[in-house]
Amino acid sequence: xxxxxxxxxxxxxxxxxxxxxxxxxxxxxxxxxxxxxxxxxxxxxxxxxxxxxxxxxxxxxxxxxxxxxxxxxxxxxxxxxxxxxxxxxxxxxxxxxxxxxxxxxxxxxxxxxxxxxxxxxxxxxxxxxxxxxxxxxxxxxxxxxxxxxxxxxxxxxxxxxxxxxxxxxxxxxxxxxxxxxxxxxxxxxxxxxxxxxxxxxxxxxxxxxxxxxxxxxxxxxxxxxxxxxxxxxxxxxxxxxxxxxxxxxxxxxxxxxxxxxxxxxxxxxxxxxxxxxxxxxxxxxxxxxxxxxxxxxxxxxxxxxxxxxxxxxxxxxxxxxxxxxxxxxxxxxxxxxxxxx
Amino acid sequence: xxxxxxxxxxxxxxxxxxxxxxxxxxxxxxxxxxxxxxxxxxxxxxxxxxxxxxxxxxxxxxxxxxxxxxxxxxxxxxxxxxxxxxxxxxxxxxxxxxxxxxxxxxxxxxxxxxxxxxxxxxxxxxxxxxxxxxxxxxxxxxxxxxxxxxxxxxxxxxxxxxxxxxxxxxxxxxxxxx
Numbered sequence: 476x477x478x479x480x481x482x483x484x485x486x487x488x489x490x491x492x493x494x495x496x497x498x499x500x501x502x503x504x505x506x507x508x509x510x511x512x513x514x515x516x517x518x519x520x521x522x523x524x525x526x527x528x529x530x531x532x533x534x535x536x537x538x539x540x541x542x543x544x545x546x547x548x549x550x551x552x553x554x555x556x557x558x559x560x561x562x563x564x565x566x567x568x569x570x571x572x573x574x575x576x577x578x579x580x581x582x583x584x585x586x587x588x589x590x591x592x593x594x595x596x597x598x599x600x601x602x603x604x605x606x607x608x609x610x611x612x613x614x615x616x617x618x619x620x621x622x623x624x625x626x627x628x629x630x631x632x633x634x635x636x637x638x639x640x641x642x643x644x645x646x647x648x649x650x651x652x653x654x655x656x657x658x659x660x661x662x663x664x665x666x667x668x669x670x671x672x673x674x675x676x677x678x679x680x681x682x683x684x685x686x687x688x689x690x691x692x693x694x695x696x697x698x699x700x701x702x703x704x705x706x707x708x709x710x711x712x713x714x715x716x717x718x719x720x721x722x723x724x725x726x727x728x729x730x731x732x733x734x735x736x737x738x739x740x741x742x743x744x745x746x747x748x749x750x751x752x753x754x755x756x757x758x759x760x761x762x763x764x765x766x767x768x769x770x771x772x773x774x775x776x777x778x779x780x781x782x783x784x785x786x787x788x789x790x791x792x793x794x795x796x797x798x799x800x801x802x803x804x805x806x807x808x809x810x811x812x813x814x815x816x
Numbered sequence: 817x818x819x820x821x822x823x824x825x826x827x828x829x830x831x832x833x834x835x836x837x838x839x840x841x842x843x844x845x846x847x848x849x850x851x852x853x854x855x856x857x858x859x860x861x862x863x864x865x866x867x868x869x870x871x872x873x874x875x876x877x878x879x880x881x882x883x884x885x886x887x888x889x890x891x892x893x894x895x896x897x898x899x900x901x902x903x904x905x906x907x908x909x910x911x912x913x914x915x916x917x918x919x920x921x922x923x924x925x926x927x928x929x930x931x932x933x934x935x936x937x938x939x940x941x942x943x944x945x946x947x948x949x950x951x952x953x954x955x956x957x958x959x960x961x962x963x964x965x966x967x968x969x970x971x972x973x974x975x976x977x978x979x980x981x982x983x984x985x986x987x988x989x990x991x992x993x994x
Contacts, residue, residue: 630960
């Protein structure tokens with residue numbers, strides 16, 4: 476595929492072709508952490524690094540099957556961005572890239588670059604789908620991709636080895652309609668700013684909140700289980716934050732066909748301020764972007780407050796529906812009966 | 817049901833006309849990740865030359881039942897040499913539904929893990945191909961993900977199901993069979 480655009484200007488970065496000085500700068504900022512980030516064993520750099528980078532940059536530039544950009548910020552090379560593996564019949568491509576100068580990590584540069592490249596992929600190249608793979612342990616990159624609208628599509632188990640240990644790859648992708656829906660404003664950004672996705676650091680506060688509102692918290696809710704939930708349902712575990720603490724939660728799941736909302740909770744001191752309504756609006760919006768046409772939830776019929784809250788949001792009690800359930804861990808005599816959250 | 821008997825053998829020139837016929841059969845290619853109509857004898861001769869080259873990154877086999885060539889399958893080796901992708905086409909429609917595909921796959925798994933010493937074998941299937949997905953599950957593959965609207969098949973976007981089996985999973989299954 477022919478290179479159609481040579482430079483892309485963002486607010487704080489410029490994507491442009493490889494030029495003199497880039498390889499030397501890449502060698503200068505190189506850290507062993509980088510190879511680990513890309514899925515290799517951490518190794519030290521040598522004097523040949525600049526030369527090897529120059530050769531690889533020149534190869535990438537000459538390779539007509541991909542679109543290769545160097546990322547510039549403050550007048551210097553800070554990383555690279557590639558759209559490659561173009562599949563013409565299926566109008567898809569694969570993303571690869573990284574911010575290599577560690578001074579620019581954690582400051583939104585990666586997010587800006589990915590967003591610029593997605594705009595290029597969907598608007599300029601008219602692609603249908605952009606996918607990527609990322610080492611499961613590369614949490615910073617995964618968070619960046621999630622922020623940019625990529626969804627986890629799968630986990631390739633034991634996909635590569637680092638220092639003798641098998642590691643998983645996470646497969647992610649964003650579709651054209653998801654990109655367009657985000658651009659139309661159907662995202663978190665417009666919603667006041669203090670509703671965001673769950674992060675592992677929220678764990679203690681979330682469990683405390685759930686206990687405060689009377690949810691049973693058991694081994695299904697340990698930190699690993701909640702992290703797994705986030706991996707399987709990216710962007711569907713939401714936190715409401717106020718004054719720096721967690722004041723509300725909602726979880727949703729979407730299996731490609733149906734969606735369910737649960738664990739909707741607002742802390743005792745924070746109720747009746749519209750936080751629950753905003754959490755529900757955000758989660759519904761996200762489900763809609765994913766393609767859900769309806770959403771279901773469970774509430775106790777006698778809990779007039781809960782039922783009234785959901786009715787005010789447009790939920791209707793299903794007529795003629797029986798809620799059925801069977802315990803699969805029947806070895807223990809169950810005494811807690813049915814659960815609905 | 818007892819397992820169907822199949823034999824895997826290297827391809828010969830004589831297999832090529834069968835392959836061309838299958839690739840042009842819309843029923844055979846209903847769920848393949850190539851569109852029907854692409855097969856020509858010339859194209860398959862090139863393919864045969866490619867897979868016969870010593871540095872070819874795939875291991876290819878013809879599947880035989882009762883001495884008849886009924887399908888093809890292959891392992892596409894990853895550059896690391898530690899994993900491979902599996903592909904299969906069951907061309908002889910009279911042999912469908914008899915478990916020949918599963919039998920061929922089980923033999924490929926044995927070769928991959930026992931002889932080639934692979935760590936992992938994976939495959940993809942079009943989302944609509946429920947029969948194949950069920951068969952792969954029975955052979956020990958685990959569901960690893962769904963690439964959404966990844967493939968344009970006969971004008972419609974199709975999801976692609978990703979499945980994988982690890983060496984230890986395959987070994988555990990061999991032990992439990994004994």
